[in-house]
Amino acid sequence: MENCKQPLLSLSTRDQDQDQGQNLTNTSSSAIFIAEVDDIPPITGAVDFFREFSKESKKLWYLAGPAIFTSVCQYSLGAVTQVFAGHVSTIALAAVSVENSVIAGFSFGAMMGMGSALETLCGQAYGAGQLDMLGVYMQRSWVILNATALILMLIYIFAQQLLSLIGQTPSISKAAGTLSIWMIPQLFAYAVNFPIAKFLQAQSKMMVMAIIAASALVLHTLLSWLLMLELGWGLVGAAVVLNASWWFIDLAQMFYIFSGTCGRAWNGFSWKAFHNLWAFVRLSLASAVMLCLEVWYFMALILFAGYLKNAELSVDALSICMNILGWTVMVAIGMNAAISVRVSNELGAAHPRTAKFSLVVAVISSFLIGLVLALILIITKNQYPSLFSNDANVRELVIDLTPLLALCIVINNIQPVLSGVAIGAGWQAAVAYVNIGCYYLFGIPLGLILGYKVDLGVKGIWCGMISGTVLQTLILFGMIYSTNWNKEASIAEKRIRLWGGHTENDADNKK
Template identity: 75%
Template sequence: MADLSQPLLSQREENKPIDHSPESGRKDTKALFAPDADDIPPINTTRDFYREFCIELKKLWYLAAPAVFTSVCQYSFGAITQLFAGQVSTIALAAVSVENSVIAGFSFGIMLGMGSALETLCGQAYGAGQLDMMGVYMQRSWVILVISAVVLTPVYIFSAPLLKLIGQTEEISEAAGVLSIWMIPQLYAYALNFPISKFLQAQSKMMAMSVISAVALVFHTFFTWLFMLKLGWGLAGGAIVLNASWWVIDLAQIVYILSGSCGRAWSGFSWQAFHNLWGFVRLSLASAVMLCLEIWYFMALILFAGYLKNAEVSIDALSICTNILGWTVMVAFGINAAISVRVSNELGAAHPRTARFSLVVAVISSFVLGLILAAILIITKNDYPSLFSSDSAVREIVKSLTPMLGFCIVVNNIQPVLSGVAVGAGWQAFVAYVNVGCYYLFGIPLGLLMGFALHWGVLGIWSGMIGGTIIQTLILTWMVYRTNWNEEASVAEDRIRKWGGHSDSS
């Protein structure tokens, strides 16, 4: 095992990057960073557990609260556009649902996944005190994601024939195809946004992201109503506002970074961004495959619903449910971002026991929140469908799907937290194999069997596919339980040395 104590101790004392607190609860810099010891004291009694739980909970939510808020705001851009589309017409709602879930969802998965490599690299570099390389990492990710956006652009241009090829109806495919072409600017906004988000998250700059997203959401809601309904521009108006909202966020965040708010983490544009690109691409692809397999899995729900009888109603009902599920999962994604930062920072600083305990606190918090959100939804099942559609048939299907929706909320509030640990620890490649087996070899075949062969319709497709999510969650839980966190801290130091300034600056 590598000797972590000397280099990490000197860097840590100089930079002190992990004080995730209002008060921090305990002083991280007092610990001796030996591989088998860190700053969390032994937990022998219930009182010890409660004390440390409260301390870690404060640290976690100091990061998670603004991250949850930011995730909900940014997700709400597409969801609000979809909500207003439901007031325009049934075909407009179906077009926005398919474009968001299939075309934009496909690209979103790739782009966010490629950008997620920064969660591992920036988080562990920040924990180890190697702040200088974080800006270079972000710029490398920009280069890779802009090239990826160019490669993905034909998917938007030829989306109508692609949707027809996979069995969507003529009317839905044509409407979604036109909308997809209008949404090309959003693809390039993703290319800038995701690296910036990971760069800021690793430094716990969550509050700035929250403020920017909140202001953008207020304007997005007003102008979407104005253009889509008041001025009668329909889908064209929704596309204009949605593109503009994402670009406003990008520009505001870039201004924040260039203003000097990130200190040593941003030292200006550098040609080092073009060095060692292929190695960075490999790591980015591992992250992309892991995340894409998860996002595309739920995208497939909307796709399969298009093959059922009365496809428009089925797609509309299921898209409303997945829309709400997406909103609630944004809470888990906020905790995902926070736990990824906590785990990567603590492993980078050779605090394996603290990384493990952070995970326990995150899972418990997310599970309790999932139960609360599911309960609220079930209690209001007679009322909330009318917010999304004026069609009585759609509302009735949504009402019947609410119990399944509540169950999915609970399960999907735990799974992203475990995925966040995987990203923070750098396990993306292995988790990608897990996702293939659980989602595509088990969940989708079971969903198709229950939905079509057993004639259970939307509920059958969804039930089978949530089975795949449950299996994946159990496997991730087993992986985390079996993890040697001291060894992970050693791996983190090796990763920092490999990607750090020594090799690049020479």
């Protein structure tokens, strides 16, 4: 890797578009140089590589470990509620399942996607030492996400009609629609939670998030048993506990931040939260589109399986596979958060070589984890389906789908890492277009042709959609391989000044 010493002045077209109409202060100190020596020394052989690989792995897992644990705990809140709902009644189980996967699932994906814009901004500002902007960015995201929640609230209010429209039975639509109205507080909890999570992640404060999430899961389990079963509150109890659990997480995290533990990163509420909102909205929307296109892609897989000749068998088997995939994806989401923080921090600190090497370490680590999980499934393919179903036909189809599931796990342990790099570098809009092309113009049509025209059934649909994921992964690899990381560090420095770093500070000093 060559050392370079050049001004960080070159800009990409996406930043040039944002710069129209913007006046930046031109001073002799505005040209920032990449250091002659980056955070990592030149790597000339295998010994150097493994030494630096070990160092970077420790930094990644310091972030990824608690992030994975937090993701699993939060993912488990809905799963625990479904378990207790199954002991209330079949209609309660169906209502909770539909509300969680369709109504709350849609909102969760959209809000988490919009909140992920902070992974770019907070991470790069933290790396550049602009700590006082982290709290401002979080407040801007609160404004945007709560405004979005007001719009999404209409989906909750009219959930019964929407579910009937897409073919749910009247009884399930009515029960899930009633539950959705009770779940509106959870929607606003999402709007508060995701900006806080990205604010804390950017500062590598993952452990406190893990402790709070674990505490919430324990309380959630106890209260679900008490309200839903012992006191007989049923669906109302499910709503009360889920709302309370998410707001417990939010309030505990806010108490941690407001108590002064984040130093200069939180200086109280500021009117700066309302500055540059449109540019913030654009990045938030790009982030939401990028993530939602991925989430909805796999939701479509089950939807299409429901139209096959043996629909019930296909959906049951596929649901088991998606359940397993969902748990394994928690590992990938943790690594996604870790690499996003590492890349954004290092680009913000003008360390492009370190950002690039961190990516290499994350991809190798995630690939190995995915490979191990896939091998475990292949080895136990004749045993694990019996844990989920007593139906011999369902178990047989799950066994038949296991090789595809194993392949999907390997790919989905690499792909989120690449997406995390895209978020850390601020490429959300570009990746959204890639997702549209690979998933919806290539993967889904190919899956439908293989599933229906070639008559391969659920295997054909899944093969086609995996092909779309593989194509997207290859394109992301190409984008990253061709990236000029020095230019990305320049873009990060420019974004920090443009969106509130030096420019706002200088303006304040002049007053």
